[in-house]
Amino acid sequence: MTNLSINTNVPNYPSFKSSKRRIIYNDFSTIDWTLDSQKERERQQEIKKLTGYSGFISQLFEMCQESFIIILVGCITGLFAGFIDITEGWLSNMREGYCREGFYLNKQFCCWLESDCTDWVEYNDSSFLGTIFGFLVYCILGLLFAVVAAILVKEYAKYAAGSGIPEVKTILGGFIIHRFLGFRTLIVKCLGLVLSVASGLSVGKEGPSVHLACCIANITSRLVPKYKGNQANRRELMSAACAAGVSVAFGAPIGGVLFSLEEVSYYFPHKTMWKSFFMAMIAAITLQIINPFRTHKLVLFQVELNRDWFGFELPIFILLGVLGGLYGVLFIKMNLKVIKYRRTSWISNHPIAEVACIALVTAIISYQFNFLSGGTAELVANLFRECKEIEGDFHGLCSNSYAQNIFLLLLVAVLKAVFTIFTFGIKVPAGIFIPSMAVGATVGRAIGMVIQAIYDAFPNFWVFASCPGGECVTPGTYAIIGAAAALGGVTRMTVSLVVIMFELTGALSYVLPIMMTVVIAKWIGDTYGGESIYDALIHLNGYPFLSSELKRGKAATAADLMTSVEDLVCIQSEGQTIQSLDTIYRENRYKGFPVVTADNLIIGYFGRAELLSSIQTFTQATQTQSNAIHFQPSFSLFDDSIDFQSWMDTTPMMVHPQMMQETVQELFIKMGLRYVLVARNGVLKGIITKKDLLRHFN
Amino acid sequence: MTNLSINTNVPNYPSFKSSKRRIIYNDFSTIDWTLDSQKERERQQEIKKLTGYSGFISQLFEMCQESFIIILVGCITGLFAGFIDITEGWLSNMREGYCREGFYLNKQFCCWLESDCTDWVEYNDSSFLGTIFGFLVYCILGLLFAVVAAILVKEYAKYAAGSGIPEVKTILGGFIIHRFLGFRTLIVKCLGLVLSVASGLSVGKEGPSVHLACCIANITSRLVPKYKGNQANRRELMSAACAAGVSVAFGAPIGGVLFSLEEVSYYFPHKTMWKSFFMAMIAAITLQIINPFRTHKLVLFQVELNRDWFGFELPIFILLGVLGGLYGVLFIKMNLKVIKYRRTSWISNHPIAEVACIALVTAIISYQFNFLSGGTAELVANLFRECKEIEGDFHGLCSNSYAQNIFLLLLVAVLKAVFTIFTFGIKVPAGIFIPSMAVGATVGRAIGMVIQAIYDAFPNFWVFASCPGGECVTPGTYAIIGAAAALGGVTRMTVSLVVIMFELTGALSYVLPIMMTVVIAKWIGDTYGGESIYDALIHLNGYPFLSSELKRGKAATAADLMTSVEDLVCIQSEGQTIQSLDTIYRENRYKGFPVVTADNLIIGYFGRAELLSSIQTFTQATQTQSNAIHFQPSFSLFDDSIDFQSWMDTTPMMVHPQMMQETVQELFIKMGLRYVLVARNGVLKGIITKKDLLRHFN
Incomplete structure (x- = not known):
């Protein structure tokens, strides 16, 4: 670690690489879209710089990794859908009868090539006892399936419950919900879905399919560098996965793309549409090849109508x-x-x-x-x-x-x-x-x-x-x-x-x-x-989701929305030490702290998670508890103060106190901001967070 | 006019209504999306404030005007499409033969209810002379139609040429192209389209249909206050009109909505999708009722396939x-x-x-x-x-x-x-x-x-x-x-x-x-x-269109993109008169001028068009050529200086010189900005315009 770097740049505008900024995402924190976008550009440039044999390989890999992941996620989604369709059919049939050829055959396979289907035995043979027996098996198996599904969810992955679409929507809006898209959730949701549908409960599999596809995208994306460290890129992939989920659940690839666009995704530029389209297609083709219903149709209820209306x-x-x-x-x-x-x-x-x-x-x-x-x-x-x-x-x-x-x-x-x-x-x-x-x-x-x-x-x-x-x-x-x-x-x-x-x-x-x-x-x-x-x-559920529609209230300016500087805890840029920062951290519950000079001129913004992380790093790594800290480029070569710039947002978005609320809202909605500093002539007047906005308009 | 208002507000943040800002749109200038958004909110509030009988009527009208305009534009688009289909069919048939019942009948109507169709006479009756005559009529009429179309375009509306989609896309991106969507263009494009298609030229009518629908939307929207003075609202309606245009041209209402979304529209939030959907539907229903091909199909080449592929x-x-x-x-x-x-x-x-x-x-x-x-x-x-x-x-x-x-x-x-x-x-x-x-x-x-x-x-x-x-x-x-x-x-x-x-x-x-x-x-x-x-x-064509895709170049900051303050002409806030502003206007060709104090602290931004307009207003209206001008709230009650605030953008978006270029790009793309001031601690360092961005990345 080179945290104790000595900054020797003395330019007018120091070429400080803000993408080297360290950022920590806690559960239910918001991601920083623009930082991720910068990181992606720098990653691409790193690769372009490479030369020779390894450079060629890297560039080739860079070209292929995106398509590779899209195809992989599409295929796996199709496979999961096929598995769910087949298993669910088998379990559902099991509640009604069994196959003499073997219990592992569902009704359709049991009757394969037989017109009268003598091998399939229904419990309810219309006799008195048969009726009762059939009824009991139907109910008991239904109960059993549902209870097993509920136990799986309760014991192994609480996030596997429900449809998952509200959470996916929140995540695509830029939030972090740890474990919601994890491997365990994937497995439990898949098995639980099969069981809950087969149990006869009044549930569908479309929402869960979308959740499953997002899990697959999230897990698979960790394989390649483009998505591994980049939450914004990963959200793009998940938007595409939503399309794939609907594509296989309904056999409607185009409908899936539009569902992702209209209902789930927060940010859906053209290239995401293109990726969604591609992934939905791959998923549908995979399912077509698996052919779970043996009808060459993608879903059980695909029909074709050719009538006119009057x-x-x-x-x-x-x-x-x-x-x-x-x-x-x-x-x-x-x-x-x-x-x-x-x-x-x-x-x-x-x-x-x-x-x-x-x-x-x-x-x-x-x-x-x-x-x-x-x-x-x-x-x-x-x-x-x-x-x-x-x-x-x-x-x-x-x-x-x-x-x-x-x-x-x-x-x-x-x-x-x-x-x-x-x-x-x-x-x-x-x-x-x-x-x-x-x-x-x-x-x-x-x-x-x-x-x-x-x-x-x-x-x-x-x-x-x-x-x-x-x-x-x-x-x-x-x-x-x-x-x-x-x-x-x-x-x-x-x-x-x-x-x-x-x-x-x-x-x-x-x-x-x-x-x-x-x-x-x-x-x-x-x-x-x-x-x-x-x-x-x-x-x-109180998810911190900011609707993409502009809310119109009465006239207001940034000054009306903001938490005023008097009510804020700011970090004074001069005279801080690790200890003093630690005190500020422990004594306040705020999500972040503006860093200002003695004249309240804005230097940057320090997030709570980053503050904790920086304090911990230095507390563990060095014995410099009482060393001074600098938040601005230091011009002395032999300064033993610690550079905290890399933990800080040095170019926070600033707005004028008189800026109209529409513009402020649009900044949050369209730029995916987490906070905005309100300043006049560089002097901090207040801060507006997403929460302030949600409070003001909901 | 109350331009000589005396500002008596002495608050910390004066409640200056920035939506009372006057803004002038020249040909090929960009619209200010956020200002229009503010105006829309204030218009809605004005109506909500009204009480009594007239208030009820106004509110009812407010509720209905949007649906009314959407339905109206949809219907008219459908009618135009029906007219084009029928006329074009008639003219095309005219090149091949004529109807004995009357020259105004096309082949289909001439043969109505007749199986062998003896009333329709083809010029080419397979005799030697007939062949030559048929050929001549075919060519001469084709030539005639095309030439008439070209003359119409040349003499009456040059913007009616071509497909129109690139221009519509540019307009939806926020630009003003005067007369492109005017009444004359509408009529010439409609007649010209009929003629050019009938002339046998290798042209289609889909692009022009989109252009026509946008013309209709633009003209019709002037009827109601919601769209009349609001360019941003009008663009939303035009996005919907694009959908209606494709809807009638192809008989594909959903395809139209997606075409508008994918290909043409710049900004397409959910409510626009919903409006497009609605308008495309109305247009298709209208065309269905007109039934131009007498087949109950929306287009000539609607077929139905029910085969599987192998x-x-x-x-x-x-x-x-x-x-x-x-x-x-x-x-x-x-x-x-x-x-x-x-x-x-x-x-x-x-x-x-x-x-x-x-x-x-x-x-x-x-x-x-x-x-x-x-x-x-x-x-x-x-x-x-x-x-x-x-x-x-x-x-x-x-x-x-x-x-x-x-x-x-x-x-x-x-x-x-x-x-x-x-x-x-x-x-x-x-x-x-x-x-x-x-x-x-x-x-x-x-x-x-x-x-x-x-x-x-x-x-x-x-x-x-x-x-x-x-x-x-x-x-x-x-x-x-x-x-x-x-x-x-x-x-x-x-x-x-x-x-x-x-x-x-x-x-x-x-x-x-x-x-x-x-x-x-x-x-x-x-x-x-x-x-x-x-x-x-x-x-x-060099249209000033900023693609909605983020362009990634090498690392750059706002400071690298900007035109530096040394190369700018700024308006000093102190000591200006109408005369001195007039001099600044005439001596410089810049599109706008930052307004700064003696210390280069930013006060606002003055657009060129607004500068001219304000100068003209005061030159004509008053004899105050040498009166002082104030750009900031004036606190003296009996000040005879002229208030220029309402002509100025008092809360321009400002960014830090070190802000990464991705963020700057996103600000322009997503917020639809026209300029951004680069400032540090409130001091102007430079300005970035859309042109700077286009120059940097194209």
Whole structure:
């Protein structure tokens, strides 16, 4: 270590390398984007300087490492998704029956090449005992899976619970949450996700897939120097990983890129879009090769629709949009209430028991409804399909009477909504996409059936004049639109949602109705409900996330936002020693300290973590407890004072006290700043931190 | 006017309203984003303050005006697109024949409800004279249309020439180009576009559609106060209009939103995405209602593909990607050469003659090739289709021998490429999308036919093992992928291009191949060619556009980038009069002047345009030529000095001389700054302008 360097530069503007600055990231601290950007440039220049054989190798490696990591993360994400799909299918099937050929075969593989499938034995053989036995196995295995998932989460990785998207969003916003993207979280989340989905709980795997992909990106990125020491670069890779996660969860690579852009990422320049696009593609190709469903489709519920829509359907689409928006508002409100109650009541001490109860209730009730017993994804898949496409009529969806089906579907929708409200937030990996879509799709299909019943009864009604005879009503399309509306209401996605629905269904001619419904659902949701579920959770958890939207309040200047200099603890640049700094550190809890001269002229800014680290370094390394410290270039050659410049931000962003709050906000949002010093003629007047801003506008 | 205000505030931080700042935008000046943002907040607050009946009306109007304008712009864009589609179709048909029922009917309407269509008379009736007459009419009308388009552009609106996307991009980047988005440009571009497309020139209508939509947005936005005086708000609306333009040109609303995001817009926050989405939808619905092609499809070449792809096709897709990338590189290089030659040679003085020559040559050659004579969009549409879908076999595309067709298609591709190189840049409205797609599609279809020929000859070749018998090769899909590759090579679009291809073709199962091809084309293009055609044109035209990508050079600080204070002309805050300011204005050509005290402490920044305007105001309004001027709050109540604060930026952004260049760049890129003052302890050290940055990194 060369901390005791003697600075011999006597220039007008000393060429002090601020990227040599040491910076310490604690848990829940913010990263310094611009410093990382400087570091990246210097790393690139170091490599360009190398010559000869080793230089060539280094430069080649530099060229390849980024593509290598993107391809690697994409492939691993695809592999994980394949593993999850296959294992989850096997475990789900296990609750219904077993294969005579071997217990390790799921229903599909067991019946491979057999038309009547005699090797697959269902527990429920319609006899009295069989019915009871089937019911018991279904419930007990469901309970078991859920409890194992909850134990895994509780014992090994608490961050594996839930969807993970609010946290990923916060991390991409520039925060450090240690262990959230670690190896242990990855493994537990993967296994837990398989178990929680297979247990029949009302959970999806999209959010968790995004979390998994980010874990993979975070772990893999440590392999190469470009990402290893650079948190900003790593966040770029994670933005791409979000795209890959959705790409494999939904089989929607483009939708994934847009999801990352619209919903998750904080900073998404063109080159990140390009990387996301590339990684989402690699992940999708990997999953295509694994072919987990043996259908050459990427997801279970990929359908293809080629129908046109008619004018009389417009009001129904609008109705679906309104219903979706209202569902979103209601769901978020109720879900937050449940979460808050859970946290403040005795339930918070018994997470596993809670999971067990919910899993058991879900299993018992679901078993009574054919539509629910097979899992949420299968339900959605069948609701989306046209009647002629549905294999085995899916429990009478197309053959039973309209009245019966409509009633059943509405009941299922209500049950699903209630399950989801209680489930989203318990301590197992759980996504919100598929359950939301299921609620919307059941309601949509039910409404579609109502319309079909009307059409069947009055085919010559003038309303149907725009439909030139034949197939006027396709309930499947209403299910698709209903699913989009409900998901739109809950997540407030727009473009990405339409593209995802588009990639799922190939409903080219339905783009306009889907767009319309999503617009209405979002509008209703924003007007009556405020935030999306993810933003609401970020808020509820108190994550330090600064929305990228400019908040407009009443007129204010930097002076109004700042903590005034009178209330600050500043480090005087003259006469400090290690001991005096240590005292300042211990006696104050502030996150950082401006360094000023006796006249309050700003010299720099010292972060709390860096202060501790610098004090420790010198306390351990040297016996210079009482040596003087200098924070500015020292011009004497034989000075024994210690140079603290490298621990300090020597060029903090400064603003005028009269600067308008919009500009200050934009500085924080767009530059990703952590603090801004307010100064006039170089004299410190105050400091504005991200917290000040959050306090002022939230 | 209350310019002679006497400032009576004596606070620590005077509550000076910087949004009352007067700012003057000259042609090619940059807008001040943050000032506009402040103005918007204050406007909103003014309205909130209103009470009673008029307050209610104002607030209601405030709520509705944005949606109203978005819907209005969307509708008008849809109407214009419908008008262009219908008129262009009619004019194009006019070159081939006429309707006995009336000359105002195009072929489609003339043949309405007739199967054999006896009312439509083609000039070329296959007799000797008929052939010659048909040829002459075809060429003369083509020439006439092109020349009229060129005259319109030359005489009435020079900005209507070309695609308009580079300029729109520059404008959205924050620049002012007067008259570029005016009413006259709108009308001339619309008529000129119809004529230039109908003339058979190798031009598309996508770029011009975007320009048209922006004109409509710009003109319409003047109706309401939210946009009238606010350039930043207006740019947001224009970003949305770009989406609407592509939406109607391609029938791809989502693709339009992404095009705006990826290719054109500079600043695209979530609420802009949401507005773009909404406007693109309205525009598409309007066009759908107009139904210009009477097919219930949004565009001429909307097809629907439902085939899967096979493993053996992968290398061919990769080949198409490589060819597309290389075509892009070659096209941009050649096109720029032609444009540069045109500008420096005598041709520049004869734009109409040049258009006439190119139109005539294009018409004469196109008439010899059946594929070319019908227009580019029709060619692309038919190349995309499967053989069984193509009406009338499109000049033997599916019936002639492979060898003949392959040769013809390749020849057509070369001709089309050459035409486009010479055409893109002449003084008529001209887009680049459709011609690029045509080149790619012809090559793709030709390659598809080669593969089909191989398959027909050796159906049992091991390569085809992955294809389970039957239809293994669909040349139409290769045309689609080829088109995507060529367009990707020329424009370097990624996500938006895939979504556009997706919306055009509904090729759900081809998403991965299209993605792959686009990735390869972009990679090849970026590696061997540098910029996209739009960026290259921005560069060539010297538009002051700052790319949103961070440029990394060698280590530099703000001090290295700045123009040093010694080389600057500063306004001393003390002792200035109108006369002395006038002298400073006339004796210097600088774009702005820092205002400093005798000690070089920064007080503010005075822009050149504002300086002129303030001088003129006071010279005309008062007889106070020799009155003193104050730039800082004046504390004496009975001071007759003139307050110049409102003309000045009193809180300019200041940076430390040692600040790293990355941070400075990011300040300019993300905050949309126009200048930054470099200061140390409040003392001016220099100034960095956008030009300094462009000079340093380009």
